[in-house]
Amino acid sequence: MKIDIDFFSDTNTDPSRGMREAMANAKVGNEVAGEDPTVNELVSEVCNLLGKEAGIFLPSGTMCNVIAYKAQVEVPGDYIVLDETSHSLVVQSGLIAAQANANSLPIKGERGIFKLEQIEEYITRPHLRNIPRTRIVSIEQTTNFGGGAIWPIEYIQDIAKLCKANNVYMHLDGARLFNACAHTNIKPKEYVKLFDSAFVDFSKGLGAPMGAVLVGSKEFIEKAWYYKFQIGGGMHQAGIIAAGCLYGLKNNIYLLQEDHDKAKYLSNALDKIAKIDIDKSLYETNIIYFGLKDTKLPLDNFIDVLLRYGIRMLRIKDKIRAITHRDISYDQINFTIKVINETLKLE
Incomplete structure (x- = not known):
């Protein structure tokens, strides 16, 4: 039908004529060797936009989530705190258990958004030898199953402060971060500075056929490269894909x-x-x-x-x-x- x-x-957007032309004319190289100029340009643009020192180009947001979790989970069985409707928990093929070797700690939020007091006990409780530690708090901005709800930045600031004080990582599933920014007029880097890792996706409203960039510290991205290779994310001549992402970033974000x-x-x-x-x-x-x-x-x-x-x-x-x-x-x-x-x- x-x-x-x-x-x-x-x-389910189709690449526009301009995007297709940009992809057809893209300069390419060996992405896994860091030699693809279009991929390098995209990663540089995203790092500047999000205010992070390093990034890595990946085929999908799902891969961004699993790599971020794998790179920050320290002991198998560590807890990842996230809303019970989070995309990575509900519809990403059990990646938290199967790939990140972690436990999920689902929180019953409102439209995909939980508050500091709902997770405080999991962040601050004393470490016991027979109870997993909470290693990551993962937030989805905007929330998919919450109807595109936007996390108030004040909520994120409070949670980030608590996490930093207790050596817990913060990860942002920013598949639709730019939608939140468009509504609130808050710059992407204002959100992302509160997180240890974050990604943005180009296959949603920006209209690219695929592609996402995961960002964080140089140390974190070095770990991310290891897991990228491990799960088959290495690409060659990936500039063809990255050109579509760059086009979306430069033309469709507005x-x-x-x-x-x-x-x-x-x-x-x-x-x-x-x-x-x-x-x-x-x-x-x-x-x-x-x-x-x-x-x-x-x-x-x-x-x-x-x-x-x-x-x-x-x-x-x-x-x-x-x-x-x-x-x-x-x-x-x-x-x-x-x-x-x-x-x-x-x-």
Whole structure:
């Protein structure tokens, strides 16, 4: 079935003509030997933007997470504290246990965000020989399953202060960090300076087909290189990929607010449909969740009806997720709303 309007994810963007041209014309070299000029330029740009001294180019954000965890877990079984809905815990194939040899300590936050008092006991408790130590606090900005919620920087500052005092690492899953920055006008380096490691992803709103950069200290990145090789992340002539990331960084980062505006437009329109259950005030960035009410139409059937019109959304438990991005137009949103209205009127 042909998908014309894809709300499934902002990873489902097509590289633009300009991005494809940049990739086709990229200067390349041996990435694993540090000889690819386009990769080197991308890493340098990201380090400057995030305020970190070193970085490493990787195919995906998932690889960034697993390498950051592996490089900072000191003893097998160490705890990684993170929200119970975190992407790396829920949908990254058990990487914490299988790859990082660590235990997860899931915290029940609100929309993917927890507070200092919820984790303080795990950070400050005395070390006992039969209880794992907490080594990492991992934060996702923005939260995917939290509907694009933005961690208040004050929360992060408080947690970072506690972690630093207790020799606990801070890691930022910044797959959509630039979306948070677009909404808050807080510079990326203001967030990232609070973390020992962080990554940004280029395959979300920036529209690249793949690629992410993990940053931190020189010592940390040297460890990251070891684990990059270990899990098969070494690349050759990777400048072709990095050129797409650079194009997105230079041209599309300033367009992210448009994605947020589209999500707001969609949520406002959904809120006017009687059988749609949505709290439109919750959604600040490009991810929204909604449900159905006063209807016997199952969610899966609703999703199938949309698909027949070439519209794709994703069911997550008792909600439907829609993510706006550069390849969705306002006309397509209007068409989607029309289809939803007609579907629920007929039900």
